[in-house]
Amino acid sequence: MSVGSSKTKRFKVLWLTSSYPRNEDDSSSIFLRYLAEALSTRQIDIQILSPDHPEIQNTEQASGITSRHFTYFFPRKLQKLAYGSGILPNLRAAPWLLLQVPFFIISMLVTAAGLIFRDRPVLIHAHWIFPQGTVAVVLGKIFRIPTIVTAHGGDAFALQGLFIGAIKRWTIKSCSAWTSNTRATAVAVGSDLPTPCVIPMGINCKKFLDLDTEKIPLRPDPEKLVLLFVGRLVEKKGVADLLRAYALLPEVLRKQTELWIIGDGSERKKLEMLAIDIEYINSIRFWGRIPNQKLPGYYASADIFIAPSIKDMHGDTEGQGVMLLEAMASRLPIITTNVGGIGSVITHEETGLLVNPGKPKEIAMAIERLLNDNKLRARLSLKAFEVVQDYDWLTISEKFISLYRESKIGAKNEF
Structure with missing residues (x-):
């Protein structure tokens, strides 16, 4: 059967993730929602299991997408391990949340097992290696279902301890296939x-035109x-350097x-205090968290996009930088740092300017250069806009569909 045939049987895929948009305005892992929507148009039903x-809020999902949540702590208002700044920054800011980790993992495993038993998905796709990937592999072995694990960055660059590292390696060796964004x-x-x-995460280029x-x-x-x-206000984003x-x-x-x-996050108050010490404070504005659907307008209002990411003290850094893609689609010249997977997205002097991480002086020099050179700004933004077309969700979703097919979805089924 052809993938696009209207008579093609739809296949059920269970996603495990530690983050997914909580409501219509939420930007948490918004790229996963866009990927799910792209896949759902290609005869794939996506059931997403994420933390409560x-x-x-009850949010209408696109046809073919079902969102489920697992409760892992009581009272509900104390469930603060996921979302916000992200699990690792949340743990650093509030170490007591470590108590919630075992409940988080067990609840995800039990809830996912119930969904598998009830709905019989033909594939499990876990986003982030640990704990989602590990849970997916365990369930895949129990139910004899193929498993795919996707590394998004933070799970690769951080979590380098001996014990967690061994679990991550076992997870990758035991899954049917795995992907990384860079x-x-x-x-x-x-x-x-x-x-x-x-397979990188993608972008809906039309949103920014x-x-x-x-x-x-x-x-x-x-x-x-x-x-x-634009981004979470956490250490690895390097906003203090900006x-x-x-x-x-x-x-x-x-x-x-x-x-x-x-953006918002655990570093916001610290950054606002730092900004107060800078002359011309009236020229610095913290907008806070902006609903994702409104972001294209803010990109359209800007002239230069800056992403000064670093490797933080815990080894965490940028895996890809989806915001870079949004800036590229908005035809903005970009200044960013050559750290993590950013060099896979931005080519120096072609689609942006790369500087060394943790070097405010280099960032300032790059800003000054772009402000004084209109032709350079125009050249960088034009080339970036051409390149970002390869990251459109239509192209990216096709790559995941091919991987799903190669993972032999359902021994008795065929795409």
Whole structure:
């Protein structure tokens, strides 16, 4: 049967993930929702199992997608292990949450087992190696179902302890197939493991084109150029370096610009205090968390996108940087750091400017260079827009469909 045939039988796939949009406005792992929606149009039913959280609301899902949540702690308001800044940053900020980890894993395993027994999916696809991938492999062995594990970055670059490292290696060796969003992520997991399929997360390029001008935020001062950061406010995003870089700009350039910081996280208060120490504080604006569907307007209002990611003290860093793709689709010139898997997305002097991580002075020099060179800004943004078309969800979803097929979904079934 052809994949696109209207008579093709739909196949059930169970996803295990530690993060999924909790409501219509939530950006938590929004790329997973877009991937699920792309796959659901190709005769695949996706059942998503993610952690429960107080902010979860009943949200209408696209046809073919079912969202389920597992409860892992009581009272419900204390379920704070997942979401927010992410599991690892949450644990560092509140070590007592470590008590919730075993309940988190056991609840996910038991709930997933019940779904498998009831709905009989033909494949389990786990997002992040641990604990989702490990749970998926255990369930795959029990129910004799193929399992695919996807490494997204944080699970590869962090969690490098001897015990957790051994579990991660066993998980990768035991699953049917695994993917990583960049080659750098794959290498971080282990160079002597089975070869992964490198499949990046994607983007809906059309969302960032032909925007309604009424949805584009007004600049307080239309004469100023906007420098934009979008992302979680956690250590590995390097926003402190961006603020220090902004302070290093020549006074004349600071007067001509505004710095917009969109996002929320455990570092926000610390960053706001740092911003207070910078002259021209009125030119720095913290927008907080913006609903994902409104983000294209903020990109459209900006002139330069900056992602100053670093490797934090725990070894965690950027696996790919989906926000870079959004900036590329918005035709923005990009300044970012050559760390983690970013070099797989951005090519220096072609689709953006790469600087060394943790170097505010280099960031400031790159900002100054772009502010003073309109032709360079135009060249970088044009090439980036051309390249990002390869990351459209239509292309990315086809790669996952091929992998699902190769994993022999259902011994008696055929795509």
